[in-house]
Structure formats: C-alpha cells, structure tokens
Amino acid sequence: MVATDFTQITTFNLGFTFKDSEEDFYILSHHLMIPVTCALIFQDQKVLAVRRSQSMPLGGFWEFPGGKIEKGESPESCIIREIKEELGIEIKLGELLPASDHAYSTEKVIRLIPFSAIIHSGEIKLHEHDQLSWLGANELFEVTWAPADIPIVSYLKEHWISIINGIK
Numbered sequence: 001m002v003a004t005d006f007t008q009i010t011t012f013n014l015g016f017t018f019k020d021s022e023e024d025f026y027i028l029s030h031h032l033m034i035p036v037t038c039a040l041i042f043q044d045q046k047v048l049a050v051r052r053s054q055s056m057p058l059g060g061f062w063e064f065p066g067g068k069i070e071k072g073e074s075p076e077s078c079i080i081r082e083i084k085e086e087l088g089i090e091i092k093l094g095e096l097l098p099a100s101d102h103a104y105s106t107e108k109v110i111r112l113i114p115f116s117a118i119i120h121s122g123e124i125k126l127h128e129h130d131q132l133s134w135l136g137a138n139e140l141f142e143v144t145w146a147p148a149d150i151p152i153v154s155y156l157k158e159h160w161i162s163i164i165n166g167i168k
Ligand SMILES: Nc1nc2c([nH]c(=O)n2[C@H]2C[C@H](O)[C@@H](COP(=O)(O)OP(=O)(O)OP(=O)(O)O)O2)c(=O)[nH]1
Pocket: 036, 037, 038, 056, 057, 058, 062, 063, 064, 065, 066, 067, 068, 069, 082, 110, 112, 146, 147, 148, 149
C-alpha cells in the first residue's frame, strides 16, 4: 500500500517516505520528484529574475532561469545547457546553494537546485520567458516568485554578501 497524502511526507532525502496509519514507512520511487536546476546570475550587484510566459506552466510567475535535469545529466551540465537554451549565454558557475522542495500538487513535486553564476560570454536574449529584471538585495521581493523559489530568495537575501563575494 502506498500513501499519497503529501502532508505526511517525513523526509525528502531518498525520494519520499510516508507513514500510514499502521506506522509503517513506504518509500516511493524517486521519479515522483522532479529535479530542476536554476541559476542565480549576478551582474553589477544584482541578480537576474525572469518571468514565465503565459504559454508555460506557472505562467506569470517569476523564477530563476533553468529547467529539468535530463536522464544521465549532472545538475551542473543541466544548468549550463538550460541557460544556453533559454537565454543564449554561457555562464560560469559559482557554488551550489541549498535546494528547495515544493509540492505543487500530489503529482508535481519539484526539487529546485540553485547555483550562483556569472555571465561568461554572450548577450541575454529571452527565448522562453517574456520579461527579465535585475534585482538588488532590497528589491528581491518586488516580483511574484514561483512558490518553490521563495525559500531560495529568502536564503539569497540573508546570504547576499557572501554569495556575491563567493563568485568573484
Ligand atoms: N527553471 C525553473 N523552474 C522553476 C523555478 N521555480 C519553479 O517552481 N519551477 C518549476 C516550473 C516548472 O514546473 C518546473 C521546471 O520546468 P521548466 O518548464 O522550466 O523545465 P524545462 O525547461 O526542462 O521544460 P520542459 O522540457 O519540461 O518543457 O519547475 C525556477 O526558479 N526555475
């Protein structure tokens, strides 16, 4: 028997662990969680946010550019590929930052894996999003973030200086 009540999730570390009424634990397969990478791209003491266009799921929400990890791909290769596809630029990766797990529904649970980054080459051109904004530390909450991004944005605000210094 497999419980599907996501309010009963007890850990995300190895896929999902559920507790049912008999106090037994069940591990669901990893495929239920969708790993997504995103890049916090810094330039001139600001970070890049992009708005999902209406044709995308979660259209209208702001996010950090990125996308789903493909089979056999490392998070690092994924974010470099996604940024090239979405923005047409090459980035230099900084550090891996704490991930955010978010259940949009019982079928859609994402693990959002952020990297700090700077632009290595190229000029940004939006291929999928409909707006971009460069946000300073005190402007971070001026846009409406996708719910999964909120913990990441809060972490970024709290660690702004050390994250920026870490990437120079
Ligand atoms: N890229 C990205 N996706 C995010 C963020 N926050 C957030 O909730 N998401 C969600 C939106 C989507 O449901 C999912 C990522 O999907 P996506 O559409 O960007 O992925 P993808 O580029 O690989 O798209 P596709 O191949 O499925 O079309 O994660 C974020 O900051 N960046």
